Amino acid sequence: MNTIPKKNVDLIIPVYNEEEIIKHTHARICAVIDKLPYQFTLYYVNDGSNDRTSTLLNELNDSRINLIELSRNFGHQAALTAGIDASKAEIIISMDGDGQHPPEMLQEMIELVIQGYDIVQTQRIDKYQPSSLKKKTSSLFYKLINKMSNTKIVQGTADFRAMSRQAVDALKEMHEYHGVLRGMIAWTGFSTIILPYQPDERSGGVSKYSLRKMLSLATDAIFSFSLVPLYIGLSFGGLLLFLALAELTYVLSFWIRGETSTLAPGWSSLMFIILIVAGLQMILIGFIGVYIGYIFQEVKRRPVYLVKKD
Numbered sequence: 496m497n498t499i500p501k502k503n504v505d506l507i508i509p510v511y512n513e514e515e516i517i518k519h520t521h522a523r524i525c526a527v528i529d530k531l532p533y534q535f536t537l538y539y540v541n542d543g544s545n546d547r548t549s550t551l552l553n554e555l556n557d558s559r560i561n562l563i564e565l566s567r568n569f570g571h572q573a574a575l576t577a578g579i580d581a582s583k584a585e586i587i588i589s590m591d592g593d594g595q596h597p598p599e600m601l602q603e604m605i606e607l608v609i610q611g612y613d614i615v616q617t618q619r620i621d622k623y624q625p626s627s628l629k630k631k632t633s634s635l636f637y638k639l640i641n642k643m644s645n646t647k648i649v650q651g652t653a654d655f656r657a658m659s660r661q662a663v664d665a666l667k668e669m670h671e672y673h674g675v676l677r678g679m680i681a682w683t684g685f686s687t688i689i690l691p692y693q694p695d696e697r698s699g700g701v702s703k704y705s706l707r708k709m710l711s712l713a714t715d716a717i718f719s720f721s722l723v724p725l726y727i728g729l730s731f732g733g734l735l736l737f738l739a740l741a742e743l744t745y746v747l748s749f750w751i752r753g754e755t756s757t758l759a760p761g762w763s764s765l766m767f768i769i770l771i772v773a774g775l776q777m778i779l780i781g782f783i784g785v786y787i788g789y790i791f792q793e794v795k796r797r798p799v800y801l802v803k804k805d
């Protein structure tokens with residue numbers, strides 16, 4: 496009797512200094528995947544840890560593990576990209592290595608991809624919050640990015656998601672140095688389902704996302720998905736030109752009323768020149784900015800369009 500070959504599923508798990516919990520994380524994932532009827536490969540991406548993470552992963556001696564060692568700490572997004580580039584399966588799932596992304600959801604995520612969704616995006620629901628600072632900055636980030644960009648990123652959708660090969664191939668076409676996967680995924684526009692979940696507490700250790708790393712992620716997202724900051728210079732320039740016009744009208748009203756003697760000598764011409772010159776300069780810098788923005792978009796080499804396979 497012919498048995499149907501099991502579907503391949505790749506798990507991508509970036510880890511940075513997770514020696515306290517890596518074994519526990521792996522055991523918890525195994526407890527789930529050992530019961531599932533799929534062929535799993537676990538891509539652990541060691542993002543330049545300087546503790547025993549790598550040794551412990553090697554000690555696990557599990558033939559399903561594929562360890563990718565980055566030469567230094569490149570950051571979570573780069574580590575995920577390394578895993579995505581290495582993955583070969585038809586279904587690819589990225590999750591954190593700190594136990595916050597419950598492996599118990601894997602089955603449902605895989606089944607949804609098999610049903611035809613290209614992106615199964617989990618969404619953190621609000622009951623658990625790491626800290627109020629993280630909560631506030633994260634909510635501000637989503638509000639800002641969704642105002643400024645045409646690519647909409649749903650609040651609380653971090654890097655715990657399942658993707659079809661088609662979605663991953665599209666992602667691989669977008670090899671961006673300042674890439675932010677949750678934005679790039681949303682940008683592809685493939686069929687998506689949002690799966691709410693309640694994140695667990697970190698199983699141990701501390702968050703590796705410092706405030707600096709979070710700010711850098713937010714800046715990357717805003718600048719890679721929006722040209723709005725460029726238009727700030729242009730708008731300021733426009734405002735200064737408007738002020739120059741207002742000043743001109745104001746001064747003219749004195750001439751019409753024959754009250755020029757009440758004007759301080761030299762004030763009107765000086766103000767006018769300052770406003771006009773500053774306004775024009777701002778506008779010209781803004782134009783240069785827009786060109787740079789367009790160049791930035793071109794060098795990112797995002798595909799102009801993506802075609803659905805089925």
Ligand code: UDP
Pocket residue numbers: 508509510511512513542568569570571574590591592593595625701702703704
């Ligand atoms: N991580 C990484 N490189 C980094 C920072 C974090 O690979 O520079 C990994 C980390 O080991 C974890 C995941 O990315 O598996 C998410 O990080 P963390 O849990 O510290 O972030 P938080 O959940 O606090 O946002």
Ligand code: MG
Pocket residue numbers: 591593595697702
């Ligand atoms: Mg975490």
